[in-house]
Amino acid sequence: MHNQKMIKPHINQHIWLLLIGIVIILGVFLRIHVLENTVIDSPIRADAHDYFHYTKNMVEHQTYSRKAASSPTPDALREPGYPFFAYFFYDANAERFVAKVLTAQTIIQCLAFLLLTIVLYQTLGGIYTFFVSLLLWTFPHFITVNTYFLTESLFLSLITMILVFSALLSKVRTNKQNLYVYLVLGVLIGITTLVRPSFQYFALFYLVMLFVWERKANYQVILCVLVALLPSLLWGIRNMMALGEWSDSTLMINGLYHGSFPMFMYNNDPSTFGFPYRFDPLASEVYQGVSHTLGIIYNKAINSPAEYLQWYLAGKQMFLWQWDIIAGQGDVFIYPTLASPYYYEDGIAYFTHSVNKTIHVFWMLLSFAGLAVIFYRMWKQQLNTNPFIFMAASIFLYAILIHIIVAPFPRYGIPFKVCALIICVYTIKRAIEWTTKRSA
Incomplete structure (x- = not known):
């Protein structure tokens, strides 16, 4: 009888591992299927156009420039x-070049998600990992971002790797090993900052959060933060040498200004939804500087304080975490998409899309509630959670706070959303x- 009791948990464990394996296979299949059967209308457009020419000019002209010219001049917009x-996959044939990059970022995402699934299994156990894996591997947005020549896919994979390495902090046994993990985390955070500039303040935010959690910050954490800041420092030095300025403030101005229109409309006019700045007569003035932009936003907020308070504290979060993409095609698509497996009602992709769309709002609301409870209990020192969960919660909270400031x-x-x-x-x-504990 005793042996039977010992065997049963192992059988259950193997069943969950089998189910998780099936989910992973499904997730890999969906990524390959969607990548091979998606057709984007003019994929090298808007932001993708800039990234394409930055790479092309680095290879062909040894110049970091987004200009499509025979003698491009350096810039620092992105x-x-x-x-x-993308540089590592460059090909003179544009179509082949883009295909290589999209394939590479899809493979990287699969590997990152595989490592994350292993961490989740070790942290949460079989049954919970199975359910989170279903969402992780089939969530349509995670899959479709691989089909665009944009930063979202790589940024997602880097955040995933930050989570994976943070899990090692609970497994290392010596201070030296702990230091090595923090150094790797610093490198990953630094690289991630160069992919998505809105992440540039996370290293300092993480330091503050650790101090709040542990009421102290050891030298390993401080070293991690310093390493994380180094790539941005080197990028700033490059800009000073090449351009005579530390950074290009255009994107910061865009983020502040584009995010200042309540409900993404100009004067509550539905016809301006998604692109309100195109209808604002003050649009030409914002590029006079960040301080001037903030002044314009301040004057608007003073005239309608209740509307702007509601927008910045609640409305922005509603848009940031919603299902449908705006200022794009909509649904899960960023650029106009001529063909996609998500269009076919009789396919597995369409089925997973429908299920995910139905439950999306519920798990997002639950994640917000969970985040509030986690940090409340940490603040009260009632919860000693592990570094992996702490990192996920910190990144999630950072995303919430930073997008109160910039366009959501x-x-x-x-x-x-992986966090x-x-x-x-x-x-x-x-x-x-x-x-269970209360009812026992």
Whole structure:
């Protein structure tokens, strides 16, 4: 009888591992299927156009420039992370070049998600990992971002790797090993900052959060933060040498200004939805500088304080975390998409899309509730959670706070949803454990 009791947990464990393996295979299949059968209308457009020419000019002219010219001049509009990634796959044939990059970022995402799934299994156990894996591997937004020559896919993979390495902090046994993990985390955070500039303040934010959590910050954490800041420092030095200025403030101005229109409309006019700045007569003035832009936003907010307060504290989060992409095609598509497996009603992709869309709002709301509980209990020192969950919660909270300031386009929230997923399932696990303990 005793042997039978010992065998049963192992059988259950193997069943969950088998189910998780099936989910992973499904996720890999969906990524290959969607990548091979998606057709984008003019894929090298808008932001993708800039990334394409940055890479092309680095290879052909040894100049970091987004200009399509025979003698391009250097600039610093966009961070160099994604163009440097694409650099390794450059091909003179544009179509072949783009295909190589899209394939590479899809493979990297699969590997990153595989490592994350292993970490989740070790942290949450079989049953919870199975359910979070279903969402992680089939979530349509995570899959479709691989089909664009844009930063979202690489940014998502880097955030995933930050989570994976943060999990090692609970497994190392010596201070030396702990230091090595923090150094790798610093490098990953630094590289991620060069892919998505809105992440540039996370290293300092993480330091503050650790101090709040542990009421102290050891030298290993401080070293991690310093390493994380180094890539941005080197990029700033490059800009000073090449351009005579530390950075190009255009994107910061865009982020502040584009995010200042309540409900993404100009004067509440539905016909301006998604692109309100195109209808604002003050649009030409904002590029006089960040301070001037803030002045314009301040004057608007003073005239309608209640509307702007509601927008900045609640409305922005509603848009950032919603399902439908705006300022793009809509649904899960950024650029106009002529063909996609998600269009075919009789396919597995369409089925997973429908299921995910139905439950999306529920797990997002649960993740917000879980985040609030986690940090409340940490603040009260009632919860000693592990570094992996802490990192996921910190990144999730950072995304919420930074997009109170800048434009909350739903596209920008996609990579951060991997953290929201983890917090959601962790919350369910803790709630069930608490309920079971109370009823025992």
